Ligand code: FAD
């Protein structure tokens with residue numbers, strides 16, 4: 157079928173998650189035009205509850221781009237995290253171990269709100285609610301993306317120089333890389349996270365990651381009035397099996413230590429279960445298509461890396477595109493996949509190691525379970541080990 161309308165931009169971006177939105181801002185700063193095609197509505201993307209922790213360089217980037225005002229007012233800046241196991245608490249002072257890099261808690265949907273409103277104010281184009289996105293001529297000279305506005309608008313065509321696939325794990329862009337030319341690495345974990353939002357004051361000044369024989373638990377925050385907490389559950393469990401009382405009872409048991417500290421309860425106004433996997437697609441390019449963020453890789457959330465990794469990919473991509481438009485060089489574009497994958501594999505390793513160290517895996521032998529406790533014990537008593545954790549948690553340097 158022939159499209160009824162044809163428009164043109166330099167970079168067609170599919171997906172208005174962190175990857176797509178950061179990319180459109182970074183390109184705009186370099187004078188490069190883009191159009192974002194987003195399947196969901198603005199309200200939906202601004203209301204989806206996901207990640208919470210920003211690496212220091214992402215905070216710095218938001219500020220450099222002039223997008224950090226609300227974050228600097230409303231985010232929580234912690235010097236470190238608390239690791240809890242064997243009913244004892246251990247503070248890891250990330251800032252002290254990394255020369256001042258802090259843990260910033262600022263919810264993903266707040267980042268999305270800030271980036272969407274600034275992009276629209278700048279005159280940028282984000283088309284929400286598009287459907288039927290299809291890629292054409294990715295290997296040729298006239299790449300274009302076809303789509304419809306709304307569920308059944310007429311077919312339109314967006315011609316471009318490059319396509320950025322920032323459409324998350326379930327989006328179509330990764331599938332546009334021929335199966336024969338891509339390798340997918342995957343590991344699915346036998347646990348998931350049940351996450352809640354509760355109306356309560358903070359119970360603790362910083363995040364608590366707890367290893368407990370009943371399973372992992374995590375205490376995080378969102379605001380002086382709203383707290384975010386997670387517990388390890390069976391990924392196939394039904395949220396209907398989890399009454400508020402049962403959730404609080406597990407949180408108390410898993411989070412409490414011998415210091416007399418207690419968890420403050422509140423009303424639970426949001427709850428859900430997510431499964432956990434590690435996934436990497438190599439390469440992240442096919443012709444003029446470049447995939448970024450969750451479209452190319454997934455980490456289990458324990459290391460708080462998902463959002464940060466998405467931003468890292470598009471930082472590399474925007475640099476490569478800027479060099480191409482400035483001088484015609486394709487060196488950055490040709491190296492895109494390899495450059496990103498070096499950081500991605502380090503984040504995969506870190507997220508996998510935090511996940512296996514902190515969760516209870518019933519399929520593991522008692523020997524393996526004791527090894528995780530020994531690892532934690534070593535970690536909190538070795539400055540070298542704590543420094544390694546801190547460097548990874550606050551974000552490895554960008555290449
Ligand atoms: P996404 O945020 O997934 O954005 C992709 C966008 O593309 C979406 O808006 C989607 O609507 C759009 N899209 C998809 N298909 C199409 C299409 N066909 N056409 C047009 N648009 C399309 N990470 C953490 O570090 N900590 C956490 O606690 C955490 N919790 C999470 C909870 C859930 C339920 C999920 C799914 C992820 C979570 N993550 C977490 C991971 C983190 O949120 C992601 O790594 C991050 O959102 C990746 O950003 P992205 O831009 O690559 O993809």
Ligand code: DHB
Nearest residue numbers: 207208376457458459460
């Ligand atoms: C949050 C999520 C994470 O995955 C994490 O490791 C720490 C905090 C959060 O949602 O606040």
